[in-house]
Every structure is written in C-alpha cells, then in structure tokens.
Amino acid sequence: MPRARSTRVLAVVGLVLIACGVGAWLLIRPPAASKPAPGCVILITIDTLRADRLGCYGARRVRTPSLDRLAAESTLFERAYSPSPWTKPAVTSMLTGLDPAVHGIVSGGQDDPPLPGSVELLAERMHDAGYRTGAFGYNPYVAMVEDLRRGFRDYFIMPRLDAEIPLDLYEGIDPRDTTAAISGITERWLAQRGDERFFCWMHFYDPHLPYDPPKDYWTDDHRSQPDPAASRGPTEEMHSQPFYRPDDNERRQLRGLYDSEIQYVDDAVGRVIATLKRLGRYEDALIIVSSDHGEEFWEHGGFEHGHTAYDELLHVPLFVRTPHAASRRVATAVDTPSIYATIADACGLEPAEHAFATAPSLWPSIVEGVDPAPRDAIFAGFTLYWEPQRTVRFGRYKFVHKIISNDVELYDIEADPGETTPIGDANPALVKRGRALLEAHRAWAEELRGRLRISSEGGKEMGEARKKLLRSHGYLK
Numbered sequence: 039m040p041r042a043r044s045t046r047v048l049a050v051v052g053l054v055l056i057a058c059g060v061g062a063w064l065l066i067r068p069p070a071a072s073k074p075a076p077g078c079v080i081l082i083t084i085d086t087l088r089a090d091r092l093g094c095y096g097a098r099r100v101r102t103p104s105l106d107r108l109a110a111e112s113t114l115f116e117r118a119y120s121p122s123p124w125t126k127p128a129v130t131s132m133l134t135g136l137d138p139a140v141h142g143i144v145s146g147g148q149d150d151p152p153l154p155g156s157v158e159l160l161a162e163r164m165h166d167a168g169y170r171t172g173a174f175g176y177n178p179y180v181a182m183v184e185d186l187r188r189g190f191r192d193y194f195i196m197p198r199l200d201a202e203i204p205l206d207l208y209e210g211i212d213p214r215d216t217t218a219a220i221s222g223i224t225e226r227w228l229a230q231r232g233d234e235r236f237f238c239w240m241h242f243y244d245p246h247l248p249y250d251p252p253k254d255y256w257t258d259d260h261r262s263q264p265d266p267a268a269s270r271g272p273t274e275e276m277h278s279q280p281f282y283r284p285d286d287n288e289r290r291q292l293r294g295l296y297d298s299e300i301q302y303v304d305d306a307v308g309r310v311i312a313t314l315k316r317l318g319r320y321e322d323a324l325i326i327v328s329s330d331h332g333e334e335f336w337e338h339g340g341f342e343h344g345h346t347a348y349d350e351l352l353h354v355p356l357f358v359r360t361p362h363a364a365s366r367r368v369a370t371a372v373d374t375p376s377i378y379a380t381i382a383d384a385c386g387l388e389p390a391e392h393a394f395a396t397a398p399s400l401w402p403s404i405v406e407g408v409d410p411a412p413r414d415a416i417f418a419g420f421t422l423y424w425e426p427q428r429t430v431r432f433g434r435y436k437f438v439h440k441i442i443s444n445d446v447e448l449y450d451i452e453a454d455p456g457e458t459t460p461i462g463d464a465n466p467a468l469v470k471r472g473r474a475l476l477e478a479h480r481a482w483a484e485e486l487r488g489r490l491r492i493s494s495e496g497g498k499e500m501g502e503a504r505k506k507l508l509r510s511h512g513y514l515k
C-alpha cells in the first residue's frame with residue numbers, strides 16, 4: 039500500500055477506535071467503587087420492540103404503563119440503536135459487549151464460530167463476582183447459540199433442545215404462551231433467591247411473529263377493526279412469500295396485532311416488577327430495558343425484520359433504572375452493545391479489555407447525570423435476508439452500503455429521520471467518508487478478532503432437529 043494511503047487508513051482506524059469508545063472510556067472512567075454495587079441486576083430484553091411503540095418514547099395509541107413507570111424512574115436514551123436488525127447478532131453483542139463484526143455470531147444457520155474463552159461473557163463475570171445468574175426467555179436463535187449460556191447457572195432459554203426445566207419453576211405453566219411462561223418462571227426464581235445477589239436476564243419473545251395477543255390486551259384501535267379475532271393475519275403467507283403485498287386492511291390488522299402484543303408484554307413486565315417490590319428487592323435494583331431490534335411495516339417496502347437496516351429496525355428502547363440516579367432523558371446517540379460495559383461498571387467489575395474496547399460504559403453518564411461523549415461513528419448491519427448491508431451513522435448522517443450490488447445510500451437523519459430521501463449523489467465527500475469509516479471498521483474488527491482468537495471459519499453443520507425448529511418458526515424455508 040502506498041505510504042500516503044496507508045497513513046490515511048491508519049488515521050481513519052484511529053478515528054474508529056475513538057468512535058468505538060476506547061479514548062472516551064479511558065478518559066472518563068470513574069472509580070468503580072464510587073457507588074455500592076446493586077444487590078440485583080435485571081436485564082429485560084423484549085424481542086422485536088420498536089422504540090416508537092412505547093408511551094415513554096412518544097406512542098399515544100399503545101398503552102404501556104408498566105414500562106413507562108419504570109422509564110420515568112430511569113435514565114432513558116432517546117436515540118439507542120441496535121447493531122443488527124435481527125436477534126442473534128444483536129443479543130450476542132449485548133452479552134459480549136462486542137460488535138457483530140467482531141464476535142461473528144451472524145449466521146442464519148449454525149455455521150457461526152465458537153466464542154473462545156478470551157471472550158468473557160457478562161454472565162461469566164457476574165457469576166465470578168458472586169451473583170447468582172439466571173436467564174429466562176424464548177427465541178430459537180438465542181437457544182441455538184450454545185456459548186450464550188456460559189456463566190448462567192440457571193439457563194432456561196426456550197425452546198429447549200436438550201434438558202427439562204425443573205418442575206418447581208415450570209409446573210402449571212403453558213410454554214406455548216411464551217410471555218406468561220417467561221414472567222411466571224422468572225417470578226418463581228426470584229422468590230427462591232432470599233437475599234442472595236443475582237443477575238437475571240429475561241428475553242421476551244413477543245411482540246415477535248406470530249402476532250397472537252390475548253383478547254384482553256387488544257389495543258382500542260385493534261378492537262375496532264372489522265375482524266380483530268383474525269389473530270394471525272396473513273403472516274404465515276408473508277413468511278413464505280417475501281414479496282407478498284398485503285392490502286390496507288391486512289396492514290392495519292398486522293399493526294394492531296403487533297401493538298396489542300406489546301401491551302401484553304408490558305403487563306408481564308409489570309408483574310415481575312411487582313414481585314420484586316413484594317420481595318423487597320426493588321429498592322437497590324439495577325434494571326435495564328431494551329430490545330434486540332425493531333420491526334418494519336412497509337416504511338421501505340418490506341415487513342418484519344432482518345431484511346434491511348433502516349431505523350425502524352435499529353432504533354430500540356434503552357432505559358436504565360438505578361437508585362443512584364435521578365430520572366432524565368439523554369439525546370446523545372448510543373448503541374446496545376454498551377449494555378455489557380454499563381452493567382459490569384455498575385457492579386464495580388474490572389473492565390474486560392475486549393468489552394470496553396468495543397462499546398463504552400454508559401454508567402458514568404448515568405450516575406453523574408451528564409450526557410455521554412458523542413461517538414464519532416456508530417455501526418450496524420448484518421442483515422439476515424436479502425442483500426448483506428453495513429451502515430454507519432456519523433454526525434447527522436447515516437451511510438448504507440449494500441455489499442453485493444455495491445449500492446450506497448446516504449441520509450441526513452436529522453432532517454429526514456424516516457430515511458426517505460437519499461442525498462448521496464449531491465454529497466460525494468460524505469459518501470467517501472462513509473465508505474472510509476466502514477472500511478476502517480472492517481479492518482479494526484478483523485484485527486480485534488485476531489487478538490481475541492475468534493475463528494473466521496464456520497462451525498458445525500446444522501442438525502436436523504435445529505433445522506426443524508427454525509422451519510417451524512418460519513426462519514428456514
């Protein structure tokens with residue numbers, strides 16, 4: 039590589055490292071012991087939940103009183119983004135603190151690399167620090183990533199492929215109603231904790247497809263539709279026909295069902311919070327609420343998630359409730375891999391080099407009541423279907439690169455948050471900057487993978503049982 043170009047690339051790599059938070063982290067890390075570590079830590083992730091469907095993010099026609107009450111006691115990040123528009127990369131990033139380009143758990147099959155011991159998962163660190171660790175959730179993609187269970191003493195991510203859930207947690211609970219099963223099992227587990235310190239991760243599957251909310255939770259909008267009881271709508275057809283174009287009635291029906299599912303999950307979260315209060319564990323609880331990705335409703339022509347990386351898929355809720363901070367709202371853009379470092383930091387754990395190098399802790403900003411340092415760039419991508427894409431947001435812009443066609447799109451997301459009017463043709467310098475940031479990020483990720491000894495080889499072949507499981511959920515055709 040010519041010297042001038044190599045210098046330029048190194049300069050951009052440096053910029054990306056700063057963007058990824060290394061510099062900011064070293065500069066602003068407070069003494070870990072400045073606040074007492076919480077006795078209980080609960081991470082609640084709600085699959086497929088768009089930020090704009092919660093009251094605390096401005097929704098008016100979806101009622102989410104439990105989450106809104108919690109948000110009203112929290113530091114709420116108004117602009118939080120997932121690094122991927124589908125479950126597996128996004129959830130792995132929250133639990134490893136690593137960008138999907140680094141951890142590499144991005145395959146729709148089972149050819150992901152194993153996570154080596156050099157990648158220390160959040161639950162491993164919490165377990166080593168003396169927290170009882172439990173995970174309760176449902177998503178076939180999460181269930182298939184064996185490494186995600188590392189560090190969890192009690193790991194009940196359904197559908198289970200290998201073992202049974204102990205009867206005392208499970209008896210009388212209907213696993214087909216995943217939301218009630220997750221909250222019910224978690225409440226029993228919480229009741230068994232006494233005054234033990236614990237870290238609990240709940241991953242609700244609703245409002246993921248199929249949309250099948252109980253009647254009691256229908257929104258008023260949905261209730262007023264001609265046939266609200268057509269509970270699954272045309273979703274199964276749409277899964278098998280990606281170019282299926284529903285009419286306006288079907289679209290309204292699907293939106294109504296989706297919103298109703300959110301009301302259902304909100305109530306389940308409310309029951310868990312009530313249980314925590316009843317057990318006297320709420321007072322010093324650290325509670326983090328977020329989602330792995332959103333859902334698209336034809337804003338850019340498509341439906342569901344995993345196909346594109348527009349903000350209806352990447353903009354997710356993120357709020358953090360701790361007794362050590364007054365409630366406030368933060369407008370600075372952040373991303374969800376920071377959840378790892380934020381929890382580790384709140385618990386006074388020593389930083390694991392890889393986690394803090396990738397996504398900075400939000401804890402100093404939360405307890406000090408100041409905005410986090412703005413990131414120069416926030417990356418996302420790793421679509422599941424259609425054309426692979428990478429995106430980077432920098433300043434007021436978002437740049438999208440479609441990898442096979444080499445098409446690019448640039449949006450001014452401050453003036454055009456719906457990403458409807460590409461401005462790349464008129465702004466070649468910004469397009470060039472977007473490309474340079476993505477290239478530098480790719481090189482940085484490759485270097486970090488090498489340091490962490492993450493293989494670039496695929497893993498084992500997908501077994502028949504897993505194929506059948508994914509097929510039954512519409513993931514495999």
Ligand SMILES: [Zn+2]
Pocket residue numbers: 085086124125126246330331
């Ligand atoms: Zn998901």
